[in-house]
Amino acid sequence: MQTIDPWGSELSEDYGKIVQQFGLEEFDPKLFPKPNRIMRRGVVFAGRDLKPIADAIKKKEKFYVLTGIMPTADRVHFGTKMVIENVRYFQEMGAQAYVLIADLEAAATRGVSLEEARKRALDFHIPAYLALGLDPKKTVFYFQSENKKVMHLAFEFAKKITLNEFKAIYGIADPGRIMSAVTQAGDMLFPQLESRMPGIIPVGIDQDPHIRLCRDIIARTKSKYNFTPISSIYHKFTPSLDGEMKMSKSKPESMIELPEDIKSVLKKMKNAVTGGRESLELQKKLGGEPEKCMIFEMYKQHLIEDDKILDAVYKDCRAGTLLCGQNKQNACAYMESFMDNFVSQLEVARKKVDKLKFIEFK
């Protein structure tokens, strides 16, 4: 487990290694105006080419932010929530947002039909993205399967890369992964077919290979397309409630999904790893260790918006005045309120889906 600094000025060892190994820029919240919660708190920890985005914001020049929906499962996870929060942030800073529905990917890898993928996206995933904060007025959507231009780019991009480059980036190469990756590169550059401009892709760090491949392809096709290199911004994983680095579907008891039955969620929260001491006496004496506490991490990443309140929780824990039992009770209340709100926003959003802007293709 990485150590956690509540104000995010220092990177944990693990994320520090990632920054170095992947050649990322460490994220400096002062780079952007009015950084959002996860930017301020060091949950957003790195990026690539962030300066062109900062410049575009400053000079009020055109830029875009892009993300995708994989319309398979009937719920999303907290990582998605962070992506949306960053998309929302850049929307507010003036970006045109693109959301592609990866129905081709869903159909090919999960065996759902394109029709079923479309239905799921409209019924759940798009409303969920709106419920998590996406601004529908500043967003255009498209279905990957309808976007011939993306498919044309994918075809062309496949011709520009070698198997060894692909292996170097992904560690592994097979036809399916190659097809997905070049199609994603097509998606990421599609907004620039109209006009070249900076674009930012908020992702979890596990998605960085797609960013690197896309940037390589941009370099490789410079003479023909002269695409502006894409920028990216990375947030940490929402840690598993058992203290591991990342929530994982393979351990359902340690991950919370959106939506999820609140009883099940609260049970998981109650079993979460905290920074409590061996005994009550010791904790009252030494204070707790919020840096090791998954409940505190959930506060920081998701549940407590107000920095002052988060700070107070941190101090009370450290002081040994806020004990784990009480704190978990509080956290459950936060979570219940969050989940209630998500579910009701989801209902509201479902009614807005037919008013969204979908790109239409001839």
Next chain:
Amino acid sequence: MQTIDPWGSELSEDYGKIVQQFGLEEFDPKLFPKPNRIMRRGVVFAGRDLKPIADAIKKKEKFYVLTGIMPTADRVHFGTKMVIENVRYFQEMGAQAYVLIADLEAAATRGVSLEEARKRALDFHIPAYLALGLDPKKTVFYFQSENKKVMHLAFEFAKKITLNEFKAIYGIADPGRIMSAVTQAGDMLFPQLESRMPGIIPVGIDQDPHIRLCRDIIARTKSKYNFTPISSIYHKFTPSLDGEMKMSKSKPESMIELPEDIKSVLKKMKNAVTGGRESLELQKKLGGEPEKCMIFEMYKQHLIEDDKILDAVYKDCRAGTLLCGQNKQNACAYMESFMDNFVSQLEVARKKVDKLKFIEFK
């Protein structure tokens, strides 16, 4: 060089090896009604799953024949002519013909734009196919770049194959080749999306890997699609005028293109390798060896339609009464007439292009 038997009942060693190595069926002209010139003469030498096609012909059931156009160069070659002759044959036997214009492939590999590829296809390649015998009334055309369904199949097929399988079939694997191959598999199966039926793909033997991959994909997607396995039929290469197995662009003096300036063609014909003996006396005494003669091979594959005339030429050569000088003069006359006819048919065909049936995609 392979030995050549004018009536094609025996395979040369090289082609025999290919049949064995690739697991092909040796072609038996008695399998099909009214075999065409290249079928009768053993130029068509092998196939895969030819029986379902023979059955469809016999029972007048639906089947299709498919070929593609690579709209890059401004001429075609004699190999293309043989493909078209086989397409024409199956059209006459009741097949629906599909001709796809591989504009995506052209754009990605040859750097021509999709617009330019389309223009070239309409200006030259499609008219050339008509001039070579394609029946426009029984053919539908489409541009690969417009056919979303093919691209969807390609995406899905990429997920069904492994890198090792690809390498086993093609000897090499890279993203560009993979993309081309799965797209071609999509093209080959597109006609079956409407209804499952046998389909035959006439190709040169060098294209067999695409057929094998497609057949593997059919097996791999059986539970979802249940495509009828595609059939294929193979013709020999048009040999290089210098006696090598295949005409090659790297040796322009030994290949003839369509169209090509007749002076240049005749010069090449005059330098062609023949089956002549060391001296005139010897040739008159022993006769020539048409099996070794590239002029005779051009007769057999392309220039002499009538079996009786071909037979007479064969016998006269063997008897030593038709000598190489005279024979080359005759061949030049055949070639001149063929090329004149091709050029004028090309002009006629250009005027028909706007009346062809192109599949329109929403």
